[in-house]
Amino acid sequence: MGLDRRYHRGVSASSKSALEGPDAMTTSPTVQKLAALLNEKFHPSAPPTAQSTPKSLGLDSLDVINFLFSVEEALGVAISDEVIAERKLSSLADFARYIDEQTVAAKG
Amino acid sequence: MDTSSAPGIAALASAFPAQVLGNAELYERFGYDPGFLERKIGIERRYVCGPDEAVSDLAVRAASKLFEGGAARPEEIDLLVVCTQNPDYKLPTTANLVQHRLGVPTTCAAFDINQGCSGYVYGLSIAGAMMRANGYATALLVTADAYSKVIDAEDRDTLPLFGDGAAATLLRAGGAGRLGAASLGSDGSGANELIVRGGGSRHPAVEGRDDRLRMNGRAIFNFMMRQAPRSVDECLARNALRRDDVDLFIFHQASRYMLESLRTAMKLDPERVPIVLEDGGNTVSSTLPIALERLGGVSALRGRRVLLCGFGVGLSWGSIVVTIAG
Known part of the structure:
Protein backbone atom coordinates (compact mmCIF):
# COMPACT_ATOMS: atom_id res chain seq x y z
CA MET A 1 0.00 0.00 0.00
CA GLY A 2 2.69 2.47 0.98
CA LEU A 3 0.30 5.09 2.37
CA ASP A 4 2.03 8.39 3.01
CA ARG A 5 1.05 9.40 6.51
CA ARG A 6 2.74 12.79 6.34
CA TYR A 7 -0.23 14.37 4.69
CA HIS A 8 -2.95 15.94 6.83
CA ARG A 9 -3.88 14.12 9.98
CA GLY A 10 -6.86 15.01 12.14
CA VAL A 11 -8.73 17.26 9.70
CA SER A 12 -12.42 17.19 10.53
CA ALA A 13 -15.00 16.40 7.88
CA SER A 14 -16.46 19.87 8.34
CA SER A 15 -13.18 21.60 7.53
CA LYS A 16 -13.48 24.21 4.79
CA SER A 17 -9.85 24.04 3.75
CA ALA A 18 -9.38 20.38 3.02
CA LEU A 19 -8.08 21.10 -0.47
CA GLU A 20 -4.91 22.96 -1.22
CA GLY A 21 -4.03 25.40 -4.00
CA PRO A 22 -6.44 26.54 -6.74
CA ASP A 23 -8.84 23.67 -6.01
CA ALA A 24 -9.70 25.23 -2.67
CA MET A 25 -11.17 28.25 -4.45
CA THR A 26 -12.96 26.54 -7.32
CA THR A 27 -14.40 23.25 -6.17
CA SER A 28 -17.81 22.59 -4.71
CA PRO A 29 -18.41 22.40 -0.97
CA THR A 30 -19.22 18.71 -1.40
CA VAL A 31 -15.83 17.99 -2.98
CA GLN A 32 -14.25 19.80 -0.07
CA LYS A 33 -16.22 17.65 2.40
CA LEU A 34 -15.10 14.49 0.60
CA ALA A 35 -11.50 15.70 0.67
CA ALA A 36 -11.76 16.49 4.38
CA LEU A 37 -13.20 13.05 5.03
CA LEU A 38 -10.37 11.41 3.12
CA ASN A 39 -7.77 13.44 4.99
CA GLU A 40 -9.29 12.65 8.35
CA LYS A 41 -9.76 8.93 7.95
CA PHE A 42 -7.52 7.60 5.23
CA HIS A 43 -4.31 9.64 5.25
CA PRO A 44 -4.11 9.76 1.44
CA SER A 45 -0.81 9.43 -0.33
CA ALA A 46 -1.29 12.80 -2.08
CA PRO A 47 -3.41 15.90 -1.49
CA PRO A 48 -6.95 15.18 -2.75
CA THR A 49 -8.19 17.25 -5.66
CA ALA A 50 -11.50 17.25 -7.50
CA GLN A 51 -9.89 15.02 -10.11
CA SER A 52 -8.48 12.54 -7.60
CA THR A 53 -9.84 9.01 -7.54
CA PRO A 54 -9.76 6.90 -4.40
CA LYS A 55 -7.25 4.62 -6.09
CA SER A 56 -4.99 7.52 -7.07
CA LEU A 57 -4.94 8.55 -3.40
CA GLY A 58 -3.67 5.12 -2.39
CA LEU A 59 -6.93 3.65 -1.12
CA ASP A 60 -7.26 -0.10 -1.59
CA SER A 61 -10.49 -2.05 -2.02
CA LEU A 62 -11.19 -2.19 1.73
CA ASP A 63 -10.53 1.54 2.11
CA VAL A 64 -12.96 2.29 -0.71
CA ILE A 65 -15.69 0.30 1.06
CA ASN A 66 -14.96 2.23 4.24
CA PHE A 67 -14.85 5.55 2.35
CA LEU A 68 -18.28 4.95 0.81
CA PHE A 69 -19.65 3.95 4.21
CA SER A 70 -18.19 7.12 5.72
CA VAL A 71 -19.74 9.23 2.94
CA GLU A 72 -23.12 7.69 3.66
CA GLU A 73 -22.78 8.34 7.38
CA ALA A 74 -21.47 11.89 7.02
CA LEU A 75 -23.51 13.15 4.07
CA GLY A 76 -26.57 10.90 4.17
CA VAL A 77 -26.28 9.64 0.59
CA ALA A 78 -25.75 5.98 -0.21
CA ILE A 79 -23.73 5.30 -3.35
CA SER A 80 -24.33 1.76 -4.49
CA ASP A 81 -21.91 -0.30 -6.53
CA GLU A 82 -24.52 -0.33 -9.32
CA VAL A 83 -24.63 3.48 -9.40
CA ILE A 84 -20.85 3.67 -9.45
CA ALA A 85 -20.77 1.33 -12.44
CA GLU A 86 -23.72 2.79 -14.35
CA ARG A 87 -22.67 6.41 -13.94
CA LYS A 88 -18.96 5.66 -14.14
CA LEU A 89 -18.29 7.52 -10.90
CA SER A 90 -14.55 7.78 -10.49
CA SER A 91 -13.23 11.16 -9.29
CA LEU A 92 -14.20 13.14 -6.21
CA ALA A 93 -15.98 15.56 -8.54
CA ASP A 94 -18.06 12.66 -9.93
CA PHE A 95 -19.02 11.51 -6.46
CA ALA A 96 -19.80 15.06 -5.35
CA ARG A 97 -22.04 15.65 -8.35
CA TYR A 98 -24.04 12.53 -7.59
CA ILE A 99 -24.30 13.42 -3.90
CA ASP A 100 -25.52 16.90 -4.74
CA GLU A 101 -28.15 15.51 -7.13
CA GLN A 102 -29.43 13.09 -4.52
CA THR A 103 -29.48 15.78 -1.85
CA VAL A 104 -31.53 18.09 -4.07
CA ALA A 105 -33.86 15.24 -5.04
CA ALA A 106 -34.39 14.32 -1.38
CA LYS A 107 -35.33 17.90 -0.56
CA GLY A 108 -37.55 17.71 -3.58
CA MET B 1 -30.21 -19.48 41.91
CA ASP B 2 -27.87 -17.28 43.95
CA THR B 3 -24.85 -15.57 42.40
CA SER B 4 -22.45 -18.22 43.61
CA SER B 5 -24.22 -20.88 41.54
CA ALA B 6 -24.94 -18.75 38.47
CA PRO B 7 -23.74 -20.25 35.17
CA GLY B 8 -20.25 -19.23 34.24
CA ILE B 9 -17.40 -20.14 31.90
CA ALA B 10 -15.05 -22.51 33.68
CA ALA B 11 -12.61 -23.60 30.94
CA LEU B 12 -11.86 -23.28 27.23
CA ALA B 13 -10.04 -25.32 24.60
CA SER B 14 -9.67 -25.14 20.84
CA ALA B 15 -8.69 -27.41 17.97
CA PHE B 16 -7.67 -26.91 14.35
CA PRO B 17 -7.09 -29.18 11.37
CA ALA B 18 -3.49 -30.04 10.55
CA GLN B 19 -3.55 -28.74 6.97
CA VAL B 20 -2.35 -25.12 6.65
CA LEU B 21 -3.22 -22.54 3.99
CA GLY B 22 -0.52 -19.91 4.23
CA ASN B 23 -0.25 -16.47 2.70
CA ALA B 24 2.50 -17.34 0.24
CA GLU B 25 0.16 -19.62 -1.67
CA LEU B 26 -2.60 -16.98 -1.70
CA TYR B 27 -0.27 -14.23 -2.95
CA GLU B 28 0.85 -16.50 -5.73
CA ARG B 29 -2.67 -17.48 -6.73
CA PHE B 30 -4.42 -14.12 -6.45
CA GLY B 31 -1.69 -11.47 -6.68
CA TYR B 32 -2.72 -9.30 -3.74
CA ASP B 33 -0.60 -6.23 -3.01
CA PRO B 34 2.42 -7.18 -0.90
CA GLY B 35 1.55 -7.11 2.79
CA PHE B 36 -2.21 -6.89 2.17
CA LEU B 37 -3.03 -10.17 3.89
CA GLU B 38 -0.94 -9.39 6.98
CA ARG B 39 -1.64 -5.68 7.40
CA LYS B 40 -5.24 -5.44 6.23
CA ILE B 41 -6.73 -8.90 6.65
CA GLY B 42 -4.50 -9.62 9.66
CA ILE B 43 -4.09 -13.32 8.99
CA GLU B 44 -0.83 -15.24 8.54
CA ARG B 45 -2.29 -18.70 8.18
CA ARG B 46 -5.60 -20.50 8.27
CA TYR B 47 -6.20 -24.19 8.90
CA VAL B 48 -8.39 -26.25 6.60
CA CYS B 49 -9.96 -29.67 6.92
CA GLY B 50 -8.78 -32.51 4.75
CA PRO B 51 -11.28 -34.31 2.51
CA ASP B 52 -12.00 -36.93 5.16
CA GLU B 53 -12.14 -34.52 8.06
CA ALA B 54 -15.51 -33.25 9.30
CA VAL B 55 -16.78 -30.77 11.84
CA SER B 56 -17.51 -33.43 14.45
CA ASP B 57 -13.82 -34.41 14.33
CA LEU B 58 -12.82 -30.85 15.25
CA ALA B 59 -15.54 -30.64 17.89
CA VAL B 60 -14.48 -33.89 19.53
CA ARG B 61 -10.82 -32.84 19.54
CA ALA B 62 -11.57 -29.51 21.20
CA ALA B 63 -13.82 -31.06 23.85
CA SER B 64 -11.38 -33.91 24.48
CA LYS B 65 -8.71 -31.35 25.35
CA LEU B 66 -10.94 -30.10 28.15
CA PHE B 67 -11.44 -33.61 29.49
CA GLU B 68 -7.78 -34.56 29.12
CA GLY B 69 -6.79 -31.36 30.92
CA GLY B 70 -8.95 -32.32 33.87
CA ALA B 71 -11.50 -29.51 33.53
CA ALA B 72 -14.36 -32.01 33.61
CA ARG B 73 -15.25 -35.65 33.06
CA PRO B 74 -17.59 -36.69 30.22
CA GLU B 75 -20.10 -38.18 32.66
CA GLU B 76 -20.57 -34.77 34.30
CA ILE B 77 -22.03 -33.13 31.19
CA ASP B 78 -25.76 -32.37 31.52
CA LEU B 79 -26.09 -30.31 28.36
CA LEU B 80 -24.21 -30.35 25.06
CA VAL B 81 -24.81 -27.59 22.52
CA VAL B 82 -22.96 -27.67 19.20
CA CYS B 83 -23.02 -24.49 17.15
CA THR B 84 -22.20 -25.11 13.51
CA GLN B 85 -23.22 -24.23 9.98
CA ASN B 86 -21.31 -27.14 8.51
CA PRO B 87 -22.82 -30.21 10.18
CA ASP B 88 -21.48 -33.64 9.29
CA TYR B 89 -24.89 -34.61 7.91
CA LYS B 90 -28.25 -33.01 7.13
CA LEU B 91 -29.45 -35.19 9.96
CA PRO B 92 -28.90 -36.25 12.70
CA THR B 93 -27.43 -33.28 14.51
CA THR B 94 -23.70 -33.08 15.02
CA ALA B 95 -24.35 -32.83 18.76
CA ASN B 96 -25.66 -36.42 18.76
CA LEU B 97 -22.47 -37.62 17.08
CA VAL B 98 -20.25 -35.65 19.45
CA GLN B 99 -22.15 -36.86 22.54
CA HIS B 100 -21.58 -40.46 21.55
CA ARG B 101 -17.94 -40.06 20.56
CA LEU B 102 -17.05 -38.20 23.74
CA GLY B 103 -18.71 -40.79 25.96
CA VAL B 104 -21.09 -38.22 27.37
CA PRO B 105 -24.06 -39.99 29.06
CA THR B 106 -27.31 -40.48 27.16
CA THR B 107 -29.06 -38.49 29.89
CA CYS B 108 -27.38 -35.38 28.48
CA ALA B 109 -29.52 -32.95 26.48
CA ALA B 110 -27.79 -32.50 23.12
CA PHE B 111 -28.67 -30.42 20.09
CA ASP B 112 -27.24 -28.14 17.40
CA ILE B 113 -27.80 -24.49 16.76
CA ASN B 114 -27.25 -23.14 13.27
CA GLN B 115 -25.64 -19.76 13.74
CA GLY B 116 -22.50 -18.23 12.30
CA CYS B 117 -20.39 -15.47 13.74
CA SER B 118 -22.93 -14.57 16.43
CA GLY B 119 -23.27 -18.23 17.40
CA TYR B 120 -21.03 -18.18 20.45
CA VAL B 121 -23.07 -15.45 22.10
CA TYR B 122 -26.30 -17.24 21.22
CA GLY B 123 -24.85 -20.49 22.54
CA LEU B 124 -23.73 -18.99 25.84
CA SER B 125 -27.14 -17.41 26.29
CA ILE B 126 -29.00 -20.64 25.51
CA ALA B 127 -26.74 -22.81 27.67
CA GLY B 128 -26.91 -20.36 30.56
CA ALA B 129 -30.70 -20.16 30.36
CA MET B 130 -31.09 -23.95 30.24
CA MET B 131 -28.73 -24.40 33.17
CA ARG B 132 -30.81 -21.98 35.20
CA ALA B 133 -34.16 -23.43 34.10
CA ASN B 134 -33.28 -27.10 34.52
CA GLY B 135 -30.76 -26.94 37.33
CA TYR B 136 -27.95 -28.34 35.18
CA ALA B 137 -24.58 -28.16 36.90
CA THR B 138 -22.36 -28.59 33.85
CA ALA B 139 -22.76 -27.74 30.17
CA LEU B 140 -20.51 -28.02 27.16
CA LEU B 141 -20.82 -25.51 24.34
CA VAL B 142 -18.87 -26.49 21.22
CA THR B 143 -18.53 -24.13 18.30
CA ALA B 144 -17.17 -25.77 15.17
CA ASP B 145 -17.10 -24.75 11.56
CA ALA B 146 -15.38 -25.77 8.37
CA TYR B 147 -16.18 -23.05 5.87
CA SER B 148 -13.47 -24.51 3.64
CA LYS B 149 -16.13 -27.06 2.70
CA VAL B 150 -18.32 -24.34 1.16
CA ILE B 151 -15.84 -21.68 0.04
CA ASP B 152 -15.26 -21.15 -3.65
CA ALA B 153 -11.57 -21.92 -4.10
CA GLU B 154 -11.41 -19.24 -6.81
CA ASP B 155 -12.99 -16.49 -4.70
CA ARG B 156 -10.19 -14.08 -3.77
CA ASP B 157 -12.53 -12.19 -1.41
CA THR B 158 -13.53 -15.04 0.90
CA LEU B 159 -10.76 -17.62 0.63
CA PRO B 160 -8.16 -15.62 2.61
CA LEU B 161 -10.59 -14.73 5.40
CA PHE B 162 -11.94 -17.98 6.73
CA GLY B 163 -10.27 -20.85 8.53
CA ASP B 164 -11.64 -24.07 9.98
CA GLY B 165 -11.59 -24.62 13.72
CA ALA B 166 -13.50 -25.50 16.85
CA ALA B 167 -13.67 -24.38 20.43
CA ALA B 168 -15.11 -26.08 23.48
CA THR B 169 -16.38 -24.03 26.40
CA LEU B 170 -17.14 -25.66 29.72
CA LEU B 171 -19.87 -23.94 31.70
CA ARG B 172 -20.45 -24.70 35.33
CA ALA B 173 -22.87 -23.47 37.94
CA GLY B 174 -20.62 -21.09 39.82
CA GLY B 175 -18.04 -20.96 37.00
CA ALA B 176 -15.59 -18.06 37.19
CA GLY B 177 -16.72 -16.30 34.00
CA ARG B 178 -20.21 -15.33 35.10
CA LEU B 179 -22.65 -14.69 32.27
CA GLY B 180 -24.60 -11.43 32.27
Missing part, protein backbone atom coordinates in the same frame (compact mmCIF):
# COMPACT_ATOMS: atom_id res chain seq x y z
CA ALA B 181 -27.65 -10.55 30.23
CA ALA B 182 -27.23 -10.85 26.47
CA SER B 183 -28.53 -8.66 23.68
CA LEU B 184 -29.42 -10.69 20.59
CA GLY B 185 -30.81 -9.69 17.22
CA SER B 186 -31.61 -10.67 13.65
CA ASP B 187 -32.27 -8.96 10.33
CA GLY B 188 -33.18 -11.47 7.65
CA SER B 189 -33.50 -8.72 5.05
CA GLY B 190 -29.74 -9.17 4.70
CA ALA B 191 -29.88 -12.94 4.22
CA ASN B 192 -28.49 -12.74 0.68
CA GLU B 193 -25.41 -10.79 1.73
CA LEU B 194 -23.67 -13.90 3.09
CA ILE B 195 -25.21 -17.09 1.85
CA VAL B 196 -24.77 -20.62 0.57
CA ARG B 197 -27.83 -21.05 -1.63
CA GLY B 198 -27.57 -24.69 -2.61
CA GLY B 199 -28.07 -27.79 -0.53
CA GLY B 200 -31.08 -26.73 1.51
CA SER B 201 -34.78 -27.34 0.89
CA ARG B 202 -35.04 -24.28 -1.40
CA HIS B 203 -32.36 -25.53 -3.77
CA PRO B 204 -31.53 -29.14 -2.94
CA ALA B 205 -28.11 -30.37 -3.93
CA VAL B 206 -28.19 -30.69 -7.67
CA GLU B 207 -25.23 -30.51 -9.99
CA GLY B 208 -24.82 -26.98 -11.28
CA ARG B 209 -26.54 -25.32 -8.34
CA ASP B 210 -24.57 -22.65 -6.54
CA ASP B 211 -23.51 -24.43 -3.37
CA ARG B 212 -20.57 -22.12 -2.61
CA LEU B 213 -20.38 -19.27 -0.10
CA ARG B 214 -21.25 -15.87 -1.58
CA MET B 215 -20.44 -12.71 0.34
CA ASN B 216 -21.23 -9.06 -0.33
CA GLY B 217 -18.26 -7.65 1.53
CA ARG B 218 -19.45 -4.08 1.37
CA ALA B 219 -22.87 -4.91 2.80
CA ILE B 220 -21.30 -6.92 5.61
CA PHE B 221 -18.89 -4.10 6.43
CA ASN B 222 -21.73 -1.55 6.58
CA PHE B 223 -23.83 -3.91 8.71
CA MET B 224 -20.99 -4.43 11.16
CA MET B 225 -20.18 -0.74 11.46
CA ARG B 226 -23.80 0.12 12.20
CA GLN B 227 -24.98 -2.86 14.22
CA ALA B 228 -22.02 -3.84 16.39
CA PRO B 229 -21.92 -0.54 18.35
CA ARG B 230 -25.71 -0.68 18.86
CA SER B 231 -25.50 -4.27 20.05
CA VAL B 232 -22.74 -3.38 22.50
CA ASP B 233 -24.66 -0.44 23.91
CA GLU B 234 -27.93 -2.39 24.19
CA CYS B 235 -26.12 -5.15 26.04
CA LEU B 236 -24.46 -2.67 28.39
CA ALA B 237 -27.83 -1.05 29.09
CA ARG B 238 -29.35 -4.44 29.95
CA ASN B 239 -26.58 -4.96 32.46
CA ALA B 240 -26.73 -1.39 33.81
CA LEU B 241 -23.16 -0.81 32.65
CA ARG B 242 -21.31 1.85 30.66
CA ARG B 243 -18.51 1.35 28.15
CA ASP B 244 -16.04 2.49 30.80
CA ASP B 245 -17.10 -0.40 33.03
CA VAL B 246 -15.76 -2.93 30.52
CA ASP B 247 -12.09 -3.92 30.48
CA LEU B 248 -12.06 -5.77 27.17
CA PHE B 249 -14.32 -5.65 24.14
CA ILE B 250 -13.78 -8.85 22.23
CA PHE B 251 -15.43 -8.61 18.83
CA HIS B 252 -15.89 -11.39 16.32
CA GLN B 253 -12.51 -11.64 14.63
CA ALA B 254 -13.66 -10.97 11.08
CA SER B 255 -10.54 -9.24 9.79
CA ARG B 256 -7.99 -6.77 11.13
CA TYR B 257 -9.37 -4.02 8.92
CA MET B 258 -12.93 -4.48 10.17
CA LEU B 259 -11.83 -4.59 13.79
CA GLU B 260 -9.66 -1.50 13.48
CA SER B 261 -12.46 0.37 11.71
CA LEU B 262 -14.90 -0.59 14.45
CA ARG B 263 -12.45 0.27 17.20
CA THR B 264 -11.82 3.69 15.67
CA ALA B 265 -15.52 4.42 15.14
CA MET B 266 -16.32 3.47 18.75
CA LYS B 267 -13.37 5.50 20.04
CA LEU B 268 -12.02 2.56 22.05
CA ASP B 269 -8.36 2.30 23.00
CA PRO B 270 -6.51 -0.41 21.06
CA GLU B 271 -5.55 -2.28 24.23
CA ARG B 272 -9.24 -2.77 25.04
CA VAL B 273 -10.03 -4.34 21.66
CA PRO B 274 -7.83 -7.39 21.10
CA ILE B 275 -7.11 -8.58 17.58
CA VAL B 276 -6.34 -12.28 17.71
CA LEU B 277 -6.77 -13.81 14.27
CA GLU B 278 -3.24 -13.98 12.88
CA ASP B 279 -3.04 -17.71 13.55
CA GLY B 280 -6.20 -19.37 12.27
CA GLY B 281 -8.17 -16.49 10.74
CA ASN B 282 -11.91 -16.02 10.89
CA THR B 283 -13.19 -19.30 12.31
CA VAL B 284 -16.82 -18.10 12.29
CA SER B 285 -18.55 -19.12 15.55
CA SER B 286 -15.24 -19.98 17.22
CA THR B 287 -13.38 -16.68 16.99
CA LEU B 288 -14.69 -15.39 20.33
CA PRO B 289 -13.81 -18.44 22.46
CA ILE B 290 -10.49 -18.83 20.65
CA ALA B 291 -9.70 -15.18 21.43
CA LEU B 292 -10.68 -15.71 25.06
CA GLU B 293 -8.46 -18.77 25.24
CA ARG B 294 -5.51 -16.99 23.61
CA LEU B 295 -5.83 -14.15 26.08
CA GLY B 296 -5.19 -16.73 28.78
CA GLY B 297 -8.73 -17.90 29.48
CA VAL B 298 -10.70 -17.21 32.64
CA SER B 299 -7.72 -17.80 34.91
CA ALA B 300 -5.68 -15.02 33.27
CA LEU B 301 -8.62 -12.62 33.12
CA ARG B 302 -9.63 -12.82 36.78
CA GLY B 303 -11.23 -9.67 38.10
CA ARG B 304 -11.95 -8.32 34.63
CA ARG B 305 -15.18 -7.65 32.79
CA VAL B 306 -15.31 -8.68 29.15
CA LEU B 307 -17.94 -7.91 26.55
CA LEU B 308 -18.21 -10.44 23.72
CA CYS B 309 -19.84 -9.26 20.50
CA GLY B 310 -20.54 -11.48 17.49
CA PHE B 311 -22.09 -10.48 14.17
CA GLY B 312 -22.44 -11.85 10.68
CA VAL B 313 -24.42 -14.28 8.56
CA GLY B 314 -28.18 -14.01 8.96
CA LEU B 315 -27.78 -11.19 9.39
CA SER B 316 -27.46 -11.89 13.06
CA TRP B 317 -25.73 -10.37 16.07
CA GLY B 318 -25.32 -10.73 19.78
CA SER B 319 -23.42 -9.30 22.73
CA ILE B 320 -22.96 -10.66 26.23
CA VAL B 321 -21.08 -9.50 29.29
CA VAL B 322 -18.81 -11.97 31.08
CA THR B 323 -17.61 -10.91 34.52
CA ILE B 324 -14.72 -13.01 35.69
CA ALA B 325 -14.45 -13.54 39.41
CA GLY B 326 -11.33 -12.11 41.05
